[in-house]
Amino acid sequence: xxxxxxxxxxxxxxxxxxxxxxxxxxxxxxxxxxxxxxxxxxxxxxxxxxxxxxxxxxxxxxxxxxxxxxxxxxxxxxxxxxxxxxxxxxxxxxxxxxxxxxxxxxxxxxxxxxxxxxxxxxxxxxxxxxxxxxxxxxxxxxxxxxxxxxxxxxxxxxxxxxxxxxxxxxxxxxxxxxxxxxxxxxxxxxxxxxxxxxxxxxxxxxxxxxxxxxxxxxxxxxxxxxxxxxxxxxxxxxxxxxxxxxxxxxxxxxxxxxxxx
Numbered sequence: 001x002x003x004x005x006x007x008x009x010x011x012x013x014x015x016x017x018x019x020x021x022x023x024x025x026x027x028x029x030x031x032x033x034x035x036x037x038x039x040x041x042x043x044x045x046x047x048x049x050x051x052x053x054x055x056x057x058x059x060x061x062x063x064x065x066x067x068x069x070x071x072x073x074x075x076x077x078x079x080x081x082x083x084x085x086x087x088x089x090x091x092x093x094x095x096x097x098x099x100x101x102x103x104x105x106x107x108x109x110x111x112x113x114x115x116x117x118x119x120x121x122x123x124x125x126x127x128x129x130x131x132x133x134x135x136x137x138x139x140x141x142x143x144x145x146x147x148x149x150x151x152x153x154x155x156x157x158x159x160x161x162x163x164x165x166x167x168x169x170x171x172x173x174x175x176x177x178x179x180x181x182x183x184x185x186x187x188x189x190x191x192x193x194x195x196x197x198x199x200x201x202x203x204x205x206x207x208x209x210x211x212x213x214x215x216x217x218x219x220x221x222x223x224x225x226x227x228x229x230x231x232x233x234x235x236x237x238x239x240x241x242x243x244x245x246x247x248x249x250x251x252x253x254x255x256x257x258x259x260x261x
Contacts (some may be wrong), residue, residue, distance in 0.1 A: 112162030
């Protein structure tokens, strides 16, 4: 066991275990889940059996491995269609990526962590590692800082408590003070930048997406490499970026998407 977690009883433990199994990204043996689980072997086995009987996990008796069950797949598909901005934003991402000729990232936030929801890479665009479902820190990404800056104070305070301030590059914020100062500037300027803060050589310009109540429900970024473009040149993309976030926000106004938190 490698960590301690606080769970809401059996339900919380079950969700933690589902996250662990799905997080492997492949079929996984019980022993592998046990190795990273904070729960005793008997507890883990009992809950995984229950999840299997409920269709949330499936067990392959020949290979002795677990995979996500079809009930989980169905639930995830419905949840994706209702809470993810990806289906609604798809045509706007297509247009933006085509217009700017660079990769576009769509993101939402959960518990202070960026969750990449979708991306578009034009034929000659810079290829990035982001994929739908991948998580990233908020304190050092353009999409993360764009959401943090425009959250209400309560949600922002909660999200900031979850930042670890890992120093990914020499440009990364490593203290709340420097980050908060930049968030003030982002609110004043309307857009956020990633100036090689998460990965050296990668830069972006990002803007928040608001719902009809001016709540932040996501963010959008245009991403490129310093080999292709000087960081200051990203400002050229501001009009197209802001136009697209406004279009997505208008479409999202009729549906209660979850606020960034």
